[in-house]
Amino acid sequence: MRVDVLGLQAFVSIAERGSFRAAASHLNLSQTALSHRIRKLEESLGTPLFLRTTRQVSLTAAGTTLLPRARRIFEDLGFAINEVRVDLREGDEQVSLGCLPTVAAHCMPAVIAAFAARHPGVGVRIHDNSASEIADKVQSGEAEFGVTIVAANRWDLELKPVVKEPFVLVSHRSMPLAQEASLTWAQLQDEPLVRISAETGNRILIDDALGARRESLTWRYEVQRVVTAVSLVRSRIGYAVVPQLSLDIVDAGELVAIPLRSPAVTRTLGIITRKSVPLRPVTRDLITLLSQALKRSVVPRRDEEK
Structure with missing residues (x-):
């Protein structure tokens, strides 16, 4: 048959x-x-x-x-x-990975420099995509592994959490909230906020953490990308809630990041690979370097709620 x-x-x-x-x-x-x-x-x-x-x-x-x-x-x-x-790839001189844009911009330059010193001549191909696109590329084999948000996993992918990254409020230094050491979500109730599209994993994490409280906030603007949200903040149009590493993909300059609490919202970043699929030693080495870089980059805040 x-x-x-x-x-x-x-x-x-x-x-x-x-x-x-x-x-x-x-x-x-x-x-x-x-x-x-x-x-x-x-x-x-x-x-x-x-x-x-x-x-x-x-x-x-x-x-x-x-x-x-x-x-x-x-x-x-x-x-x-x-x-x-x-x-077939044993003779290939390239490692392919999927990576969130914020992580790619923050971590990859130093990671690639360290990787190149260990493996001269081995190239790195980065698919800087959304979390769902990264999972698709790893699942199809186009990427050997991915660095992404830990969420509901697919049955044929293995996920290893690496670090928790907090969300912060981004403000222009001249705006009223910029001088606060930390803020509760209740304090943002009447402030103009920039919202990230519902199609992103970041938006889902925030909505889930806030529950019904999210409807009491003034989400005046909505954009598709973190870079656009930060640009609106720079123009003093409003405040934006973004992952901590996001500020490293722009020239922060006159912007400040303020910790949020009650609740403290985080996203867990991790490595995804295909189950039962062996990784080449050179790929495992790149994963180690990336994991170490993530742990160094995300420093827990003392005023963050446990």
Whole structure:
């Protein structure tokens, strides 16, 4: 019997995301094409794999039995493909990684300098992307590892937390709050704030930490990127809440970073790799250098709430 790889891929994607719509978006397919793949797989197996209602999709007994075996097929396939890639890359003189833009700007120059001293002639390719894009590149093998926000992990990726980075309020030195040693979120209630897009992991962390309190704040402006938010602060339009390392991607100059408390919001930065996939020694060395640089860069504040 031929293995229906496309059908199994569609099955696993639906099972993990709980809906045909989310799975179709993830696989970049139309829902019609996705449904066709599942129907073909179910016909070849002679049994339905999903119970479908207007509100949800759940696994049948057969689907529950198949899911761990299908996952294992893709894990084994990925491992085999990666072994071939590793063999082919042994002579390659480049390490590829995904990295958040703030971390890349803050840490990578010194890390690459140290790496180049240890491995002269070995290049480094940096994909400075969003957290979801980094996970995609590591998952596909385009990047050997990623430096990203620790969040809900994918089943085929392994995540190792490295450091907690606090969010801070960025203010122009001439603005009223600039002289404060620290601030509570309640003190920001009537101040004009710049908000980062809901599509970013940073926004999700802030919203989750504040809960309903976030609606009492004056989010007057919304932007897509941290650099834009900081630019608005520089123009004295408002204040922005950003990760501590973000100020290193701009010329801070007349800007100050003020610790926030009640609650103190942090993001955990870590390293993601593919499960069961061996890393080259040169790649492990770069990961070590990056982890050390992150720990040196993020210094816990004494007034940060435990």
